[in-house]
Amino acid sequence: MMRLLKLGTWRQSSVIGLSVLMSCTALAQMPTRPDTSPGQDPRRAGGAKITTDPNPATNIRESDDTEQLADRYQPKGITLGKFLLLPKVEIDQTYNDNIYATQHNTKGDFITVVRPEATLRLKEPNYTWNTNVQAELNQYWKYTDDNNVQGRFLTDGLYEINRDLEVSGSYNFSALVEDRGADDAVQGKEPTKLWMNDGRLGGKVRQGRYTFGLDAGVTSYSYDNVPTTVGTIDNSDRDRTQFLVSGRASYEIFPGYAAVLAASVNQRDYDRATDRAGYNRDSKGYRIEGGIGVDLAETIRGDFLVGYLSQDYKDKRFQDPAGLAFKASFNWTPSRLTLVVPTLERSIQETTVLNASGMVRTSASVLVRHEYARNILLTGFGGIYYDDFKGLNRDSVLYELRGRVTYAFNENVFVSAELAHRTKDSELTARSFSQNFIGLRLGLQM
Numbered sequence: 001m002m003r004l005l006k007l008g009t010w011r012q013s014s015v016i017g018l019s020v021l022m023s024c025t026a027l028a029q030m031p032t033r034p035d036t037s038p039g040q041d042p043r044r045a046g047g048a049k050i051t052t053d054p055n056p057a058t059n060i061r062e063s064d065d066t067e068q069l070a071d072r073y074q075p076k077g078i079t080l081g082k083f084l085l086l087p088k089v090e091i092d093q094t095y096n097d098n099i100y101a102t103q104h105n106t107k108g109d110f111i112t113v114v115r116p117e118a119t120l121r122l123k124e125p126n127y128t129w130n131t132n133v134q135a136e137l138n139q140y141w142k143y144t145d146d147n148n149v150q151g152r153f154l155t156d157g158l159y160e161i162n163r164d165l166e167v168s169g170s171y172n173f174s175a176l177v178e179d180r181g182a183d184d185a186v187q188g189k190e191p192t193k194l195w196m197n198d199g200r201l202g203g204k205v206r207q208g209r210y211t212f213g214l215d216a217g218v219t220s221y222s223y224d225n226v227p228t229t230v231g232t233i234d235n236s237d238r239d240r241t242q243f244l245v246s247g248r249a250s251y252e253i254f255p256g257y258a259a260v261l262a263a264s265v266n267q268r269d270y271d272r273a274t275d276r277a278g279y280n281r282d283s284k285g286y287r288i289e290g291g292i293g294v295d296l297a298e299t300i301r302g303d304f305l306v307g308y309l310s311q312d313y314k315d316k317r318f319q320d321p322a323g324l325a326f327k328a329s330f331n332w333t334p335s336r337l338t339l340v341v342p343t344l345e346r347s348i349q350e351t352t353v354l355n356a357s358g359m360v361r362t363s364a365s366v367l368v369r370h371e372y373a374r375n376i377l378l379t380g381f382g383g384i385y386y387d388d389f390k391g392l393n394r395d396s397v398l399y400e401l402r403g404r405v406t407y408a409f410n411e412n413v414f415v416s417a418e419l420a421h422r423t424k425d426s427e428l429t430a431r432s433f434s435q436n437f438i439g440l441r442l443g444l445q446m
Helices: 002-006
Strands: 078-080 083-096 109-123 127-140 148-162 165-177 193-207 210-223 240-254 257-270 283-296 300-313 322-335 338-350 358-373 376-389 396-408 413-426 433-445
Touching: 257 300, 283 322, 300 338
Parallel strands: none
Antiparallel strands: 078 083, 083 109, 083 433, 109 127, 127 148, 148 165, 165 193, 193 210, 210 240, 240 257, 257 283, 283 300, 300 322, 322 338, 338 358, 358 376, 376 396, 396 413, 413 433
16 A cells, blocks of 8 residues: 555545444433534634634644534633633543554553643734633553643734734744654653744735735744663754745635635754754755635635645755645535535655655545534544655555544533544554544533
8 A cells, every 4th residue: 555655546535434423422402503603713703803724623633622612602701801711621531542652562541631721812803812821731540651741822913904904923832742653753761742932923915806915933843852761862853943934815806716826935944963863954945836715605715726845955865855735725614503624735744754854744634513403513533644754765644533522511511522543554664553542521611
């Protein structure tokens, strides 16, 4: 199969069959509910505007299903003058049957997760400001070396100078733990800690049928060293700063359809002059695409873009990835109770895998979210990710399926249950694995 992928005969396919997951949760009578827009955040309607990408997260691990429930099941928050404070805490109990993401000698464990967070939101007609603080405590029952604490501080804002001009900005600080199954992850006694700082500034202007946008961002990554049974893994050669400037122009051909041109340039600078193998990993690159943008009210919204991408590495021993670029992402609402988000993308990702320059990722996924009742939400996700490591025979394919059901008792209490599966097929046998997850969550919010 891996050879077929290399020959370009790989076809993306994502199958969602998990929307019926745990249908036995129809614990109570399901009253007929009026139509609501699944793409809208009810807590923000009529208040602070959404300052991030209007497209929802395509992976349910990164999306908050509770924010898509009907208005009566949304927390009221605490009003502090012009501000709204939204405190929340989630308690998860999860079982992972392969916590180290290994092919053989797999080890399973229960993980208890406590996730407190608070969001402070400013509600004004022409501008908005949101700040979210979140912590995550992961406690393993048996393999306690993997216990960890993660956290995030995110603040963003949007100012509409007038109906045709707006500016936005954001800052995100995250203390994370690298997934054991990640391609770049080092296999130490404990998972690798990662510190990330990300700042962005952008603007958008509209002139008649034309819309122009420009965004600039800086992201820094810092990795902690990891202990092993025989010493320490030095991760300092992975520390880096990435710069990105992107622009987008569109022309409305006729209502609901626009011609789109998007371009970006990037620069990736590593703190160390060379990595542990003596390679200079600094690089610069660009991406340019054109295509069609669609915005048909509550039916379908999104882009389909095709173009060219390239990444040039300072070290001439590296193979420079370049070639076809494409990106498609659509929000399709076949009914007001159902949202379908198919995505397709080819991009160049950074990697610190020994002797590889960059990683060309081709991904296809689909998210389905269905409002079964006013207080019950079903979510399914399927994805395929093909990673081509340039200069190294270590290509891999990751398959992922997830399904979740969320049940809200009222605006303050909800529960959810999730099943998930991941399989990685790698040319480096030691990096192949299969994982299954099952989890329950209790959420409390005000």
